[in-house]
Amino acid sequence: MLDSIGVVTLSHGAGGRDMRRLLDTLILPTLSNGQHQSSDAASFDWQQVAGDQRLVFTSDSFTVSPRHFPGGDLGSLAVYGTVNDLATAGATPLYLSCSLIIEEGLPLEELQYLLTSMRRAADASDIAIVTGDTKVVPRGGVDGLFINTAGIGAAARELQLGKTPISEQDRIIVSGPMGDHGVAILCARGDLKLESSVESDCRPIHLYSRALLDACPETRVIRDATRGGVATVISEIVQGSGLGAWLDESSLPVRQGVRSACELLGFDPLWLANEGTFVAVVPERDCESALKALRAFPACKNACAIGGFSPHYPDNVALRTRFGGERSLDVPSGELLPRIC
Amino acid sequence: MNTEVDAEMGNTLKYIDEFREPTLARALLQQIHRDSDALMALRTRPLQIMEVCGGHTHSIFRFGLHELLPDAIELVHGPGCPVCVLPKGVIDDCLILANTPGVIFTSFGDALRVPGSQGSLLNARAKGADVRAVYSPADALAIARDNPEREVVFFGLGFETTLPATAVTLQDAKRDGINNFSVFCNHITIVATIKAILDSPGLRLDGFIGPGHASMIIGTQVFDFVPSRYRLPFVVTGFEPLDILQSVHMIVRQHLHGQARLENQYARVVRENGNTQALQAIGEVFTLRDFFEWRGLGSIDHSGLAIAEAYAGFDAERRFALRKASIADPSACQCGEVLKGAIKPYDCKVFGKQCTPQQPMGALMVSSEGACAAYYQYGQYRKHKQVEHA
Numbered sequence: 001m002l003d004s005i006g007v008v009t010l011s012h013g014a015g016g017r018d019m020r021r022l023l024d025t026l027i028l029p030t031l032s033n034g035q036h037q038s039s040d041a042a043s044f045d046w047q048q049v050a051g052d053q054r055l056v057f058t059s060d061s062f063t064v065s066p067r068h069f070p071g072g073d074l075g076s077l078a079v080y081g082t083v084n085d086l087a088t089a090g091a092t093p094l095y096l097s098c099s100l101i102i103e104e105g106l107p108l109e110e111l112q113y114l115l116t117s118m119r120r121a122a123d124a125s126d127i128a129i130v131t132g133d134t135k136v137v138p139r140g141g142v143d144g145l146f147i148n149t150a151g152i153g154a155a156a157r158e159l160q161l162g163k164t165p166i167s168e169q170d171r172i173i174v175s176g177p178m179g180d181h182g183v184a185i186l187c188a189r190g191d192l193k194l195e196s197s198v199e200s201d202c203r204p205i206h207l208y209s210r211a212l213l214d215a216c217p218e219t220r221v222i223r224d225a226t227r228g229g230v231a232t233v234i235s236e237i238v239q240g241s242g243l244g245a246w247l248d249e250s251s252l253p254v255r256q257g258v259r260s261a262c263e264l265l266g267f268d269p270l271w272l273a274n275e276g277t278f279v280a281v282v283p284e285r286d287c288e289s290a291l292k293a294l295r296a297f298p299a300c301k302n303a304c305a306i307g308g309f310s311p312h313y314p315d316n317v318a319l320r321t322r323f324g325g326e327r328s329l330d331v332p333s334g335e336l337l338p339r340i341c
Numbered sequence: 342m343n344t345e346v347d348a349e350m351g352n353t354l355k356y357i358d359e360f361r362e363p364t365l366a367r368a369l370l371q372q373i374h375r376d377s378d379a380l381m382a383l384r385t386r387p388l389q390i391m392e393v394c395g396g397h398t399h400s401i402f403r404f405g406l407h408e409l410l411p412d413a414i415e416l417v418h419g420p421g422c423p424v425c426v427l428p429k430g431v432i433d434d435c436l437i438l439a440n441t442p443g444v445i446f447t448s449f450g451d452a453l454r455v456p457g458s459q460g461s462l463l464n465a466r467a468k469g470a471d472v473r474a475v476y477s478p479a480d481a482l483a484i485a486r487d488n489p490e491r492e493v494v495f496f497g498l499g500f501e502t503t504l505p506a507t508a509v510t511l512q513d514a515k516r517d518g519i520n521n522f523s524v525f526c527n528h529i530t531i532v533a534t535i536k537a538i539l540d541s542p543g544l545r546l547d548g549f550i551g552p553g554h555a556s557m558i559i560g561t562q563v564f565d566f567v568p569s570r571y572r573l574p575f576v577v578t579g580f581e582p583l584d585i586l587q588s589v590h591m592i593v594r595q596h597l598h599g600q601a602r603l604e605n606q607y608a609r610v611v612r613e614n615g616n617t618q619a620l621q622a623i624g625e626v627f628t629l630r631d632f633f634e635w636r637g638l639g640s641i642d643h644s645g646l647a648i649a650e651a652y653a654g655f656d657a658e659r660r661f662a663l664r665k666a667s668i669a670d671p672s673a674c675q676c677g678e679v680l681k682g683a684i685k686p687y688d689c690k691v692f693g694k695q696c697t698p699q700q701p702m703g704a705l706m707v708s709s710e711g712a713c714a715a716y717y718q719y720g721q722y723r724k725h726k727q728v729e730h731a
Contacts (some may be wrong), residue, residue: 148398177350246421253350254350255350256350258352258356259354263354263357293730302350303528321403321404322363322403323363323367323404323406323409323582324363324367324405324409325404325405325406325408325409326405326408327402327403327405328718
């Protein structure tokens with residue numbers, strides 16, 4: 001084993017022999033699928049993404065607490081988060097960087113576990129981890145482990161995504177149930193002593209977004225509904241468009257476990273984070289074929305149309321309730337705090 | 342919820358969905374419209390019904406009930422959000438406690454956002470104070486047991502609904518000899534508050550949707566003074582849409598028949614005499630204050646509770662030197678008039694301008710259950726629609 005002490009120490013980040021050993025025996029063999037380049041920067045042939053394609057580049061940092069939750073962990077999240085940002089831009093994921101900021105004292109066994117999870121997630125996302133960095137900070141500097149990943153993908157040059165403004169003839173669809181990740185994390189935190197069978201929807205969406213774009217090349221927008229949930233994403237989509245959005249409450253896909261937790265805690269599934277469920281806007285005439293393409297994947301079997309757009313309340317999102325009433329959906333402000341009664 | 346695609350989606354939630362059944366709601370609404378039309382033939386002004394409890398306000402907006410009622414029925418959103426009515430001075434005292442070295446300050450989550458004169462508890466936490474959101478006073482006591490070298494203070498607030506939990510926690514703490522735990526007691530009582538509203542000049546209310554959760558503890562009989570002395574219908578009500586619609590209908594029918602009675606719509610939970618055990622615990626641990634300062638309403642006699650002498654060791658007011666300073670509400674705020682139903686939230690001079698849920702100036706914008714926050718959150722779209730149609 002690496003070290004008798006069994007935890008990451010500051011000397012693992014000091015650039016000397018201990019660091020080399022950590023990289024060579026744990027980090028590189030775990031993360032790399034053979035495409036890693038051992039220089040300071042990875043380089044690629046331009047031809048690979050040239051011609052009729054554009055480069056897509058994104059970066060994200062991951063600090064989730066707890067690091068392990070039903071349906072995923074910090075490692076898989078750090079890969080899927082960035083892969084999904086590429087996928088929502090219509091890109092095929094190609095290369096990923098991985099920067100670790102480790103708090104001294106993190107058990108090496110846990111580091112190994114999380115890196116293995118990253119590698120597995122990268123394989124599932126058809127992306128190669130090709131470069132990275134490792135820092136170790138004193139206790140209290142970070143909470144256990146923070147991971148930054150940056151990803152490069154390639155998208156077809158003729159891709160229409162984002163080029164046509166949304167219109168009244170468009171429909172809003174979601175790829176699956178809402179709020180699973182948010183509830184899984186809340187329950188995993190343990191301070192609520194809530195038990196739930198809900199698992200995070202943490203997964204790569206590049207195949208789903210590809211299938212959606214193939215079935216409906218005129219897809220207007222794809223957005224992964226992470227922090228702030230589906231409501232926040234839709235609110236951002238209408239900002240500045242001159243249109244407002246309406247959602248049909250009775251069509252919103254929500255798992256029973258998520259609904260129960262929300263009833264108990266006073267949350268709205270529309271505001272809860274997702275890590276695999278995404279929102280797309282498609283022309284109404286293509287809506288059925290778009291849904292059919294998505295539903296071919298087991299993870300998207302609950303994909304459905306949830307709303308559309310209206311010029312009557314620009315920049316706002318209205319919910320059509322089951323009683324026939326309508327109410328405005330505001331974007332949540334600050335952190336979600338439970339109500340007392 | 343969507344049930345077409347997957348059986349796992351939106352299975353009914355037992356004891357909830359029965360009370361949200363759209364077909365029943367439509368039937369009830371038809372009856373309300375019919376009876377309200379009949380009533381309006383006998384009246385010259387709309388029927389103003391106050392829902393006392395913030396939970397009701399929340400449900401009304403969440404399900405869009407206010408839009409479905411006839412124009413002749415106006416819902417007035419009462420003072421029943423215990424977070425909203427906390428005066429600035431109390432929050433300032435919380436900040437003093439939270440900033441005291443060695444203290445872990447615990448509170449229900451939504452009180453953390455309430456602004457005092459020096460910012461909120463969330464601001465204090467960002468600057469380094471150990472402020473933690475808990476779901477019950479029992480959680481706060483558990484933190485005290487786990488941290489014997491620290492002083493743990495729980496911010497006790499709420500109406501009778503949250504009183505028993507605080508009382509039982511203090512009984513536990515006393516029994517187990519926990520000596521690093523105290524409660525900053527800002528609990529309030531609903532009966533004195535309703536009396537104060539009824540006695541305020543210029544009041545035009547025509548009935549009450551009574552508090553369901555508080556009544557579960559204190560029973561229904563304590564509200565008998567409303568029909569007997571003030572000649573107004575009082576219906577103790579549950580929190581689901583059908584509960585609220587049924588209560589509105591009961592109040593309309595009382596008016597139609599020229600009655601003013603105490604009724605219990607929430608009989609599946611609320612008993613006439615309340616919960617005796619809970620009342621005993623409350624009686625042992627708390628004592629009435631002569632008066633309590635409310636944000637938006639001013640001082641109300643006998644509306645607040647303090648920790649009783651027998652539990653003096655657990656009273657944060659006695660354990661720490663608190664200023665208990667009274668700080669006036671901003672003069673532009675019209676929370677008082679909104680609370681009494683004299684004006685609607687959007688008629689207030691600062692509503693949606695200087696006063697928003699992000700930067701609340703007045704009490705009613707603070708918690709999601711405050712009338713102004715609810716109007717702001719759920720009503721913006723409607724305002725747009727009205728502008729559009731105007």
